[in-house]
Amino acid sequence: MxxxxxxxxxxxxxxxxxxAFFATLVATLVxxxxxxxxxxxxxxxxxxxxxxxxxxxxxxxxGNRYEAHLVAKMWQFEAxxxxxxxxxxxxxxxxxxxxxxxxRDIIHGFQIQYHTVNMEVIPGQVSQxxxxxxxxxxxxxxxxxxxxxxxxxxxxxxxxx
Amino acid sequence: xxxxxxxxxxxxxxxxxxDMLRSERNLVGVHIASALIALTVxxxxxxxxxxxxxxxxxxxxxxxxxxxxxxxxxxxxHGVMLALFFTTLFIVGFSYYVVQRSLQRPIKGVRFAWVxxxxxxxxxxxxxxxxxxDVQRSAVLYxxxxxxxxxxxxxxxLVLLVVGSWIAAFxxxxxxxxxxxxxxxERVPLAVFAIIVNFLMWFISSLGVAVEVLFMLxxxxxGWIQTTDxxxxxxxxxxxxxxxxxxxxIPAYVSWYxxxxxxxGGRLFSxxxxxxxxxxxxxxxxxxxxxxxxxxxxxxxxxxxxxxFLTFTVAVPSFMTAxxxxxxxxxxxxxNGGRGIVGFFLKQRWNDPxxxxxLVGMLLFLAGGITGLMNASAQINITLHNTSWVPGHFHTTLxxxxxxxxxxxxxxxxxxxxxxxxxxKKAALAQAFTWLVxxxxxxxxxxxxxxxxxxxxADLAAAPYISTEAGMWLxxxxxxxxxxxxxxxxxxxxxxxxxFFSNKPVEVEAPIQTKVEEPSPAIFERWRxxxxxVVVLCLFAWGPVFAEVLDFNAGFNAIPYTTSGAPLx
Numbered sequence: 001m002x003x004x005x006x007x008x009x010x011x012x013x014x015x016x017x018x019x020a021f022f023a024t025l026v027a028t029l030v031x032x033x034x035x036x037x038x039x040x041x042x043x044x045x046x047x048x049x050x051x052x053x054x055x056x057x058x059x060x061x062x063g064n065r066y067e068a069h070l071v072a073k074m075w076q077f078e079a080x081x082x083x084x085x086x087x088x089x090x091x092x093x094x095x096x097x098x099x100x101x102x103x104r105d106i107i108h109g110f111q112i113q114y115h116t117v118n119m120e121v122i123p124g125q126v127s128q129x130x131x132x133x134x135x136x137x138x139x140x141x142x143x144x145x146x147x148x149x150x151x152x153x154x155x156x157x158x159x160x161x
Numbered sequence: 162x163x164x165x166x167x168x169x170x171x172x173x174x175x176x177x178x179x180d181m182l183r184s185e186r187n188l189v190g191v192h193i194a195s196a197l198i199a200l201t202v203x204x205x206x207x208x209x210x211x212x213x214x215x216x217x218x219x220x221x222x223x224x225x226x227x228x229x230x231x232x233x234x235x236x237x238x239h240g241v242m243l244a245l246f247f248t249t250l251f252i253v254g255f256s257y258y259v260v261q262r263s264l265q266r267p268i269k270g271v272r273f274a275w276v277x278x279x280x281x282x283x284x285x286x287x288x289x290x291x292x293x294x295d296v297q298r299s300a301v302l303y304x305x306x307x308x309x310x311x312x313x314x315x316x317x318x319l320v321l322l323v324v325g326s327w328i329a330a331f332x333x334x335x336x337x338x339x340x341x342x343x344x345x346x347e348r349v350p351l352a353v354f355a356i357i358v359n360f361l362m363w364f365i366s367s368l369g370v371a372v373e374v375l376f377m378l379x380x381x382x383x384g385w386i387q388t389t390d391x392x393x394x395x396x397x398x399x400x401x402x403x404x405x406x407x408x409x410x411i412p413a414y415v416s417w418y419x420x421x422x423x424x425x426g427g428r429l430f431s432x433x434x435x436x437x438x439x440x441x442x443x444x445x446x447x448x449x450x451x452x453x454x455x456x457x458x459x460x461x462x463x464x465x466x467x468x469x470f471l472t473f474t475v476a477v478p479s480f481m482t483a484x485x486x487x488x489x490x491x492x493x494x495x496x497n498g499g500r501g502i503v504g505f506f507l508k509q510r511w512n513d514p515x516x517x518x519x520l521v522g523m524l525l526f527l528a529g530g531i532t533g534l535m536n537a538s539a540q541i542n543i544t545l546h547n548t549s550w551v552p553g554h555f556h557t558t559l560x561x562x563x564x565x566x567x568x569x570x571x572x573x574x575x576x577x578x579x580x581x582x583x584x585x586k587k588a589a590l591a592q593a594f595t596w597l598v599x600x601x602x603x604x605x606x607x608x609x610x611x612x613x614x615x616x617x618x619a620d621l622a623a624a625p626y627i628s629t630e631a632g633m634w635l636x637x638x639x640x641x642x643x644x645x646x647x648x649x650x651x652x653x654x655x656x657x658x659x660x661f662f663s664n665k666p667v668e669v670e671a672p673i674q675t676k677v678e679e680p681s682p683a684i685f686e687r688w689r690x691x692x693x694x695v696v697v698l699c700l701f702a703w704g705p706v707f708a709e710v711l712d713f714n715a716g717f718n719a720i721p722y723t724t725s726g727a728p729l730x
Contacts, residue, residue: 001433001682007484014480018473021538025469028540029462036539038461042712106308107391109456109547113614113626118546120456122392123308124712127458140626144547144616146302148309149233152624 037119040128043102053102056080058089066097072108072121075150077101077141087141087156091133095160098130109145112158120145133160173265178670181577185261188274190578192254193571195282196247197656202289203242204649206235211603211642214549214615216632218639219622232620233300238292240303244559246285248409249322251567253281253329255412256356258574260333262673263350269335273328281325287318302618304398305378307389313382316374323367330360348677349686351432352419358439359411361688362404365695366447369400392459392710399450400703407446409559411439413566416519417486420570420672424516425509427493430485433681438478438485440685444694445475448702455539456546459710465539467702472537479530486523514589515669518569521597525561528604529554547618549638550611557604565596568652573669575659582665584658592651595644603641610634 028034043051048071057080058068068089071078079087091097101110101121108121112131119127133139141156176182181189212218213232257268268274291299291314301311337349337357349357373394380386422429429435451468454460491505499508510516532554535541545551576583583589611617613631621627621635684690 002431002679003434004431004488007431007434007481007488010484011477011481014477018476018534021534022470022473025538025540026466029466034540034543036455036462036465036543037458038465039459039709107306107395109616111547111614111616113628116543118456118543119458120395120454120547122395122458124390125392125458140614142614142616142626144619146233146236146618148300149297151233151618152620152622155624155626 034116035129037127037129039125040100041126042124043126045102045104045123048102048104052100058091058097064092064095066091066095068097068099070099070101070110070156071104072101072110072143072154073104074106074148075143075154077110077143077154077156079156088159089141089156090159090161093136093160094132094134096130096132097158098128101127106147107145108143108147108154111142111144113140113142115139118144133158136160174261174267175265176262176671176673179577179667180580184267184271185258186578188268188271188278189254189258189574191278191282192250192257193574193578195278195285196250196254199242199246199250199285201653203239203247205646206239206242208639208642208646209235210239211639214619214621215635215639216622216627217636231296232622233302233618234292234296236618237300237302241288241292244303244405244409245319245322246281246288248559248563249326250281250285252359252408252412253277253326255415255570255574256329256333256360259352259415259673260336260356262671263353263675264336264340265675266336266340268332269339270332274332277325277328277332279325280321280328284318284321284325287314287321291315291318304402306398307378307381307391307394310378310382313379316379316382320371320374320379323371327364327367330364333357333360346683348681348683350419350674350677351429351435352415352674354436354685355411355415355418355439357688358443359408361692362411362443362446362695363408365692365699366401366404366408369397370402373397373401390710390712392457393707395454395457396460396703396706396710399453400447400699401450402453403450404446406555406559407442409563411442413522413563414439414482416566416570417482417523419674421486421516421519422489422493423672423674424513424519425490425493426496427489427491429678430488430492432677432679433685434481434485436681436685438481440691441478441481442475443691444698445471445478447695448698449475450703451706452537452539452542455542460706461709464702464706464709469537469539471698471702473534476530476534476537483527483530512586512590514572514583514586514593515569517590518565518572518593521593522562522565522569524597525557525565525600525604526563528601529558529561532604532608533558545611547616548611549607549615549617549635552617553604553607553611553638556600556607561600561604565593568592568596572655573672575656576663576667576669577671579659579663580667581659581663582668584655584663588651588654588658592648592655595648595651599641599644599648601641603638603645606634606637606641610638 053069053071056069056071056078058066061067077087081087103121103123110121111118115131117129117131119129121127137160139158143154212222261268291312295312299311299315301309377389377394418435449468449472451464452472455465494505494508497508499505572583572589610631613628615631
């Protein structure tokens with residue numbers, strides 16, 4: 001089978017480029033510690049009161065480290081606030097927060113604007129992500145997976161002070 | 162006597178270059194006509210959504226025009242009608258046409274083709290009925306993830322569409338087999354080779370969504386089962402979801418590889434390497450679906466790495482296509498008197514709507530391919546996933562490369578179906594270039610809005626979290642939508658004009674190759690070998706994923722169903 005000389009060069013260049021892309025991908029994940037969501041446990045969405053999500057809350061676990069347990073439902077994130085009001089999570093600048101999120105009903109999304117937190121929130125599964133908030137400001141938590149009529153008003157805020 | 166009996170090869174059917182046989186016109190015509198019905202229902206919902214999401218436009222429409230309160234319904238109609246029905250009906254009709262003409266023989270078992278068409282048409286009718294009749298519960302979007310459950314007719318319609326396409330696939334295989342018996346040792350024309358690849362891939366991958374719909378969603382909507390597992394459903398869906406995009410793309414590649422070189426005034430640069438590209442698409446389009454699930458909590462990082470790697474591999478055939486088609490267009494431009502890089506662009510047949518539409522599609526597809534590689538890079542994906550960047554990306558691939566190529570095909574196929582010339586070349590050219598401008602602006606603006614945190618599929622008119630920057634880009638996307646609306650009107654000028662008002666005879670010949678000009682290795686048509694490799698690759702890439710998402714200890718997760726319209730607070 002005849003392969004043109006220039007096409008051969010092209011294929012080598014393509015393979016090298018794609019190889020470099022993949023190497024970059026592996027490097028960011030392994031060397032720089034960017035992580036993708038991966039299995040962090042399962043819960044029974046019908047019986048969250050018997051799980052770590054019984055009382056959604058944000059708590060300091062020592063120093064600048066925090067743990068946030070949030071429950072998503074149509075169309076609200078619960079983080080210990082009064083029913084009906086979107087969560088406002090206050091942490092000082094430099095805090096490292098680990099989010100644990102699950103869903104009470106259907107699939108939701110959990111993204112923090114301008115940060116590397118972006119997860120599907122699936123009933124029965126625990127989504128986990130750790131992020132460091134370096135710069136003070138107000139960052140929106142957005143439900144980015146379609147969850148019915150009130151989807152666009154499902155949000156929260158991280159207030160970095 | 163019987164042992165030595167040799168069946169005489171049938172005399173090839175000769176198809177007229179500027180006309181259609183009656184049987185051909187009927188069969189291809191009904192598919193294209195119903196594809197255009199789905200297109201009409203779906204396409205006007207596009208600009209509607211863009212206006213709804215843009216701060217500068219939303220206030221003008223919402224509350225003023227009653228229909229504008231149905232945002233998620235519009236998204237569902239747009240996705241189901243365009244991505245599922247328009248594409249599938251068009252592809253099946255186009256495939257029948259190309260297979261018959263390339264092999265110079267009628268489709269085998271043509272009465273089954275009519276059964277298949279009837280199933281798909283009933284499917285279309287059921288979907289329109291479901292979307293119009295049960296507006297709230299049908300708004301599950303075209304990805305229909307559980308535990309959100311639509312009415313049963315919604316799923317039954319989808320099942321009929323897929324079953325119809327399976328029958329079409331088997332008729333194509335059957336026709337090929339009978340051709341093969343009469344032509345031992347010969348290579349099949351490239352167009353048919355690609356269509357076989359496409360239907361093989363489609364059949365294997367749609368088994369995933371078939372299991373999801375038949376065993377999880379449909380029984381739930383009928384009330385036969387009460388619980389589901391959304392993580393398992395997502396894995397089954399994406400086993401199918403990525404090959405689906407290649408199912409749309411391969412027919413466009415058929416046009417680029419086997420029709421465009423001649424239409425542009427040149428010839429195909431390399432037939433065997435085109436076949437290599439199609440085989441790679443067959444092998445690597447299925448074991449990559451987890452790149453849609455980088456953000457899923459139930460799948461481990463190792464599986465995500467494996468699928469990321471294979472996704473970069475499946476980019477190779479598209480790079481090969483870029484070279485091969487680029488070289489073919491280079492030959493065309495030289496034949497037209499072009500020299501150098503500037504000549505390459507200037508000496509294309511920009512004044513021929515069939516060519517211009519496809520070139521516009523390619524320009525958009527370049528952007529789509531590059532953004533696709535960005536999405537595939539898992540570490541970048543974490544900032545893009547489910548933002549409006551994603552629809553920005555796939556509107557340049559499906560809404561750009563694929564759709565504009567299908568419109569380019571329509572500009573010669575529709576006249577041939579009607580037996581009259583294209584109504585207006587000028588309107589067709591204006592359609593292609595307004596689409597280029599509109600879709601480029603739309604895609605870029607949606608991408609920027611996504612980078613500024615605007616989610617996809619959200620009725621952003623109501624959203625409290627849209628920043629000024631994101632709002633500005635969403636306005637840009639709405640302007641893109643407006644230009645696209647003009648383009649759609651121009652498209653319909655030609656559809657209606659050609660069907661009812663054109664009185665000139667057909668001018669453009671059917672661009673079908675019946676001969677293979679360059680030899681290629683026989684292994685390329687050893688389909689059993691390729692299917693076996695597909696199965697092995699799928700077991701390797703998907704086996705661990707399913708082992709992970711299926712919870713063998715807890716059994717099937719008890720997640721109750723709900724409907725999209727049901728508020729819980």
